[in-house]
Amino acid sequence: MTRISRGVVAGLAAALLAGGAAMAVELDVIMEEVPDYDVVARLTERFEAEHPDIRVRFDAMPYDAMRDKILTSFLAPEASYDVIIVDNPWMVEFARAGYLEPLDARIAATEGYDYGDFVGPLRAIGEVDGRIWGVPYYNYALGLIVRQDVFDRAGLAVPTDLEDYVATVRRLTGDGFYGAAMQPQRGYKIFEEWKNWLYAAGGDLFDDEGRVILDSPEAIRALELYIETHREAAPPNSLNWGFDEALRLMAAGKAATMLSYNWMLPTLNNPEGPAGALAGRFQLYEVPGGKAVLGAWHWAIPHNTPHKDAAWTFVSWITSKAVDKERVIMGGAPVRVSVMTDPEVWEKGYGERYYRTVLAILEDAEPLAVGERAEEIIEIVGTELNAAVAGEKSAEQALRDAADRVRRLLGR
Amino acid sequence: MWRPRLPLRHRMLLPLVGLLAAVLAWPALFALWVSLHDYRLTRLRDVRFVGLDHYRALLFDPVFLNAMANTLHFVLAAVALELLLGLGLALALHRLRTGRHLARALVLVPMFVTPIAVGLMFRFLLNPQLGVVPYLLGRLGITVDWFGPGLALWSLILIDVWQWTPFMVLMLLAGLEALPRAPFEAARVDGASPWRIFTRITLPLLRPVVLVALVIRGLDAFKVFEYVYAITRGGPGDSTETVQFLIYKVGFRFFRMGEASAMAWLLLLVTLALTVLLWHLLRRREA
Numbered sequence: 001m002t003r004i005s006r007g008v009v010a011g012l013a014a015a016l017l018a019g020g021a022a023m024a025v026e027l028d029v030i031m032e033e034v035p036d037y038d039v040v041a042r043l044t045e046r047f048e049a050e051h052p053d054i055r056v057r058f059d060a061m062p063y064d065a066m067r068d069k070i071l072t073s074f075l076a077p078e079a080s081y082d083v084i085i086v087d088n089p090w091m092v093e094f095a096r097a098g099y100l101e102p103l104d105a106r107i108a109a110t111e112g113y114d115y116g117d118f119v120g121p122l123r124a125i126g127e128v129d130g131r132i133w134g135v136p137y138y139n140y141a142l143g144l145i146v147r148q149d150v151f152d153r154a155g156l157a158v159p160t161d162l163e164d165y166v167a168t169v170r171r172l173t174g175d176g177f178y179g180a181a182m183q184p185q186r187g188y189k190i191f192e193e194w195k196n197w198l199y200a201a202g203g204d205l206f207d208d209e210g211r212v213i214l215d216s217p218e219a220i221r222a223l224e225l226y227i228e229t230h231r232e233a234a235p236p237n238s239l240n241w242g243f244d245e246a247l248r249l250m251a252a253g254k255a256a257t258m259l260s261y262n263w264m265l266p267t268l269n270n271p272e273g274p275a276g277a278l279a280g281r282f283q284l285y286e287v288p289g290g291k292a293v294l295g296a297w298h299w300a301i302p303h304n305t306p307h308k309d310a311a312w313t314f315v316s317w318i319t320s321k322a323v324d325k326e327r328v329i330m331g332g333a334p335v336r337v338s339v340m341t342d343p344e345v346w347e348k349g350y351g352e353r354y355y356r357t358v359l360a361i362l363e364d365a366e367p368l369a370v371g372e373r374a375e376e377i378i379e380i381v382g383t384e385l386n387a388a389v390a391g392e393k394s395a396e397q398a399l400r401d402a403a404d405r406v407r408r409l410l411g412r
Numbered sequence: 413m414w415r416p417r418l419p420l421r422h423r424m425l426l427p428l429v430g431l432l433a434a435v436l437a438w439p440a441l442f443a444l445w446v447s448l449h450d451y452r453l454t455r456l457r458d459v460r461f462v463g464l465d466h467y468r469a470l471l472f473d474p475v476f477l478n479a480m481a482n483t484l485h486f487v488l489a490a491v492a493l494e495l496l497l498g499l500g501l502a503l504a505l506h507r508l509r510t511g512r513h514l515a516r517a518l519v520l521v522p523m524f525v526t527p528i529a530v531g532l533m534f535r536f537l538l539n540p541q542l543g544v545v546p547y548l549l550g551r552l553g554i555t556v557d558w559f560g561p562g563l564a565l566w567s568l569i570l571i572d573v574w575q576w577t578p579f580m581v582l583m584l585l586a587g588l589e590a591l592p593r594a595p596f597e598a599a600r601v602d603g604a605s606p607w608r609i610f611t612r613i614t615l616p617l618l619r620p621v622v623l624v625a626l627v628i629r630g631l632d633a634f635k636v637f638e639y640v641y642a643i644t645r646g647g648p649g650d651s652t653e654t655v656q657f658l659i660y661k662v663g664f665r666f667f668r669m670g671e672a673s674a675m676a677w678l679l680l681l682v683t684l685a686l687t688v689l690l691w692h693l694l695r696r697r698e699a
Contacts (some may be wrong), residue, residue: 068664071453090691186647237540237557239648240564248541372454376666387649390561 011317018371024055025310029083031060041334047317054310059182067201072087074099079305086134086299088125088367089374095128101301102131106312115334119362126298134298135319138333139366143262148283150256158285162200163290166225169233172256180232181246181255189242189381193259197222205219214403230389236343262358284357294365349356373409380405439676454667466674478650479658487633490572498580507586525576531642533573560646568639580625587621623694634683655679
């Protein structure tokens with residue numbers, strides 16, 4: 001309603017002022033309220049200056065509110081959002097439901113876009129059934145964030161495999177200081193964290209033929225080690241800790257390591273950030289075992305927007321090489337290889353070592369979960385994992401239950 | 413000439429009936445229709461009739477049964493505690509002579525806070541890193557894992573008790589004040605003890621109010637969602653997953669509206685059955 005009336009008012013004003021000149025297209029864009037959004041919003045002011053015929057209106061909200069809003073927009077006769085961002089577990093589901101506009105032709109027709117410059121695993125998330133449905137916005141791959149000074153003082157090397165990690169964080173625990181700030185909260189959080197352990201132990205959710213192998217010996221070992229570490233090297237009463245709590249412990253100087261989003265490093269090392277006087281003592285490494293969980297947001301265009309051209313003009317501008325470089329310099333999480341290897345970015349951003357580590361993490365990373373039922377798989381496995389950490393069942397039992405439930409879900 | 417056959421008093425009800433049909437009956441019947449179909453929001457071109465399949469599957473689904481058990485546990489414990497505490501407070505406030513208005517106003521405050529804010533408030537109050545409660549207990553050498561396994565559901569129950577006991581107080585206080593004085597005076601003249609007066613006169617006379625309060629509070633408690641959403645998300649494990657939270661998850665996150673609607677209808681049936689049962693129990697004793 002407001003959309004229509006605002007459109008009418010804008011139309012009348014334009015007609016009066018310009019004597020009937022063409023009306024500007026208004027793009028409604030749904031966003032998540034995160035630091036990366038602030039960067040995009042600032043850059044968009046310049047986009048509007050360069051494109052007087054397109055106005056961009058952001059609707060930023062918390063993560064939990066997004067999924068159903070996006071779906072409602074898909075189901076409406078005319079989309080309420082002209083541009084959306086898609087979290088990686090949703091991509092296949094939305095693409096197969098026919099809710100997204102394929103972007104292949106538009107990408108090919110955009111000069112100098114260099115689609116191949118996006119890191120491979122990120123590109124793969126947006127490609128479903130041989131077509132491209134989304135282009136990368138920012139990554140949230142996991143890395144190992146450590147207190148470098150604590151490791152240096154103890155004369156310990158930062159662990160590169162799981163056994164070493166478990167032993168090291170246990171040694172570092174004592175006197176109210178913990179080796180690991182973990183996030184075993186039921187559902188998404190524990191799944192996101194534990195899946196790195198699963199990779200490090202040599203396991204996976206599915207084998208090459210797509211069979212569920214969640215109850216493999218590797219997975220059981222990964223969970224047993226995770227539980228042991230939570231009991232011995234993480235704070236007590238932290239069974240429902242998520243990202244906030246783990247970060248707070250790290251920032252308060254009470255933990256030596258945490259598995260978290262790679263871009264938490266600049267936040268922790270910012271003297272005006274949450275860690276205060278500890279800023280500068282944090283360092284980023286690849287997760288133990290090397291293979292990390294990859295999270296990513298993609299820009300996409302809904303099938304039912306009448307403004308597809310304008311939407312692509314905006315999306316291709318904000319993800320173009322030049323603008324993406326600025327976005328990363330301003331603090332956005334990188335997605336393009338050329339940006340992460342650019343000396344100017346190193347200098348104006350957070351230094352060469354940081355971007356090289358992020359690139360290494362991204363190149364050997366796999367999405368949190370894929371497929372039409374990804375969101376449910378995350379919830380099912382995340383619930384069983386949490387039950388095992390809570391001691392309600394054994395690691396083996398929890399994984400067997402999780403595997404059964406996932407098999408039943410996929411068979412349905 | 414056309415003459416209405418319905419008497420006027422029935423015709424006066426028509427607007428209300430129409431309104432209820434529009435805002436209650438229509439969504440409920442639509443949900444019933446949806447519950448008989450494989451209705452997924454991501455596959456609206458492929459909606460198939462499945463009959464009672466969803467219901468049959470739910471009756472053997474450990475996740476749903478666990479959520480139902482948690483919900484019943486929550487409702488029974490929370491409402492019982494609220495009734496006991498509410499009755500105690502109402503009796504005390506009824507006797508209070510000085511500052512009674514102020515005391516009543518203060519007692520009612522928690523009821524006016526929106527439940528999601530209450531959830532967030534307690535999440536922080538009981539947070540082991542930031543919370544004042546664990547801090548104060550810690551100084552006494554006590555550590556309690558409020559949202560750990562075993563205790564999480566009880567923590568949610570206590571939060572509900574904190575918020576909704578005032579409602580019981582409000583209802584029961586109004587009931588107490590409306591009681592006739594004569595039986596009490598007669599009992600006192602006959603030398604009855606206060607306890608005897610309470611059990612033989614106050615409680616029986618108060619029964620209709622207790623019944624209404626229990627039904628309203630019970631129906632409301634079945635809707636528990638905010639505390640779960642704001643604090644535990646159903647964890648640890650499955651221990652605080654309630655039916656409402658499960659419906660939200662299956663319907664609005666997994667988009668499987670058919671199953672979510674079937675759950676909603678099963679919850680409605682359970683609620684109805686319990687309400688009728690409660691009504692009968694308390695009514696019969698009255699007769």
